[in-house]
Amino acid sequence: MAFLSFWGQVLVGCFTASLARASNLSDLYPPLWEESPGQFSDFHVENNMYIIDAWVYHERMGMYKILLNQTARYFSKFGSENEQNILWGLCLQHGWQYSTGRLADPSRRTHCGYASGDHLCISVDSWWADVNYFLSALPFLAAVDSGILGVSSDQVTLLPPFKDQMKFCYDVSSCHSSFPEKMNKWTLFYQYLQSPSGSFDAMLKHLWAAHISSLENTGERFEDRFIYYSKSEAEFGKNWTVAVEYLAAALIPTTMVRVHESQKGLPPRILVETDVAPFISDFTYLQNMVLSALDILCSVDQLTGKDLKRMLYNINIMSNR
Numbered sequence: 075m076a077f078l079s080f081w082g083q084v085l086v087g088c089f090t091a092s093l094a095r096a097s098n099l100s101d102l103y104p105p106l107w108e109e110s111p112g113q114f115s116d117f118h119v120e121n122n123m124y125i126i127d128a129w130v131y132h133e134r135m136g137m138y139k140i141l142l143n144q145t146a147r148y149f150s151k152f153g154s155e156n157e158q159n160i161l162w163g164l165c166l167q168h169g170w171q172y173s174t175g176r177l178a179d180p181s182r183r184t185h186c187g188y189a190s191g192d193h194l195c196i197s198v199d200s201w202w203a204d205v206n207y208f209l210s211a212l213p214f215l216a217a218v219d220s221g222i223l224g225v226s227s228d229q230v231t232l233l234p235p236f237k238d239q240m241k242f243c244y245d246v247s248s249c250h251s252s253f254p255e256k257m258n259k260w261t262l263f264y265q266y267l268q269s270p271s272g273s274f275d276a277m278l279k280h281l282w283a284a285h286i287s288s289l290e291n292t293g294e295r296f297e298d299r300f301i302y303y304s305k306s307e308a309e310f311g312k313n314w315t316v317a318v319e320y321l322a323a324a325l326i327p328t329t330m331v332r333v334h335e336s337q338k339g340l341p342p343r344i345l346v347e348t349d350v351a352p353f354i355s356d357f358t359y360l361q362n363m364v365l366s367a368l369d370i371l372c373s374v375d376q377l378t379g380k381d382l383k384r385m386l387y388n389i390n391i392m393s394n395r
């Protein structure tokens with residue numbers, strides 16, 4: 075931690091600040107949680123095969139819902155109601171993407187993801203949606219493969235988007251062959267979860283290692299999507315990826331209340347060309363502050379290069395904190 079740059083610490087600070095205790099945790103669930111599949115039999119079943127359309131919001135959310143439900147037993151020793159499950163981070167981020175319009179078709183050639191059209195549709199042209207695929211489908215399929223979801227590896231398949239099919243993978247075996255390192259990191263995480271002596275901190279290290287591995291070269295893979303966004307939004311997307319590496323390095327616990335609170339600091343809508351933090355009038359003080367901190371953090375990051383972050387990340391991940 076001592077190696078974190080000042081602005082990295084400011085940002086991390088924003089993400090550890092107020093931890094108001096919600097009176098009812100179900101108020102913090104992401105949008106359409108109740109309507110999302112909570113068990114495999116809620117998905118389409120054909121010849122004993124579960125077929126999931128990850129390009130429909132509540133189905134992608136359903137993968138998180140099953141994952142959270144089935145991993146709850148590993149976190150019950152740390153708190154009640156599954157609040158301490160560190161997989162909430164990914165799930166709530168996806169909810170934030172949905173509610174801020176980031177999963178909709180940014181080219182506006184279709185009504186995919188808009189209230190006027192199919193609001194549940196997730197657009198393959200959305201940079202956020204494409205990157206999130208690697209943080210939803212991969213962790214889910216690796217969990218299937220590790221046996222903790224109670225179905226066998228050849229029983230689950232995901233439907234492809236209507237274009238760029240080669241950029242994604244759809245089942246356990248094809249994800250292992252296309253993205254072996256990312257899948258292995260998730261597998262290690264689930265193996266660690268199942269070890270009886272597992273500590274919270276070590277679970278967190280494995281989670282962040284898998285998270286960072288999933289992001290590696292992934293944002294760049296979909297950079298062609300940035301033509302559909304304002305320069306501010308495209309930069310925010312890139313800067314957010316950098317910031318996530320700092321959050322990983324600081325081993326921020328991605329539990330439910332904490333992530334819910336910190337997401338209040340993230341932009342509540344897609345940024346337009348004229349948005350300049352800290353002067354965005356329809357954003358809160360905190361949202362303006364976080365955007366400004368991101369800006370400074372990313373400039374510092376560019377100056378110091380990736381080596382510093384990688385170094386402190388490795389120190390944190392490998393040490394016993």
Ligand SMILES: *[C@@H]1O[C@H](CO)[C@@H](O)[C@H](O)[C@H]1NC(C)=O
Pocket residue numbers: 098099100101
């Ligand atoms: C929490 O909210 C849910 C849904 O709104 C409701 O069914 C439940 O009774 C509430 N629980 C408490 C303890 O208030």
Ligand SMILES: *[C@@H]1O[C@H](CO)[C@@H](O)[C@H](O)[C@H]1NC(C)=O
Pocket residue numbers: 112113142143144146155156
């Ligand atoms: C998991 O799902 C089952 C069935 O839907 C439900 O009864 C149970 O309360 C859930 N567990 C948690 C921790 O959410």
Ligand SMILES: *[C@@H]1O[C@H](CO)[C@@H](O)[C@H](O)[C@H]1NC(C)=O
Pocket residue numbers: 306307309310313365368369370372373376
């Ligand atoms: C992203 O970071 C760069 C510096 O690397 C900065 O110029 C830009 O304003 C930032 N944009 C946003 C939206 O945070």
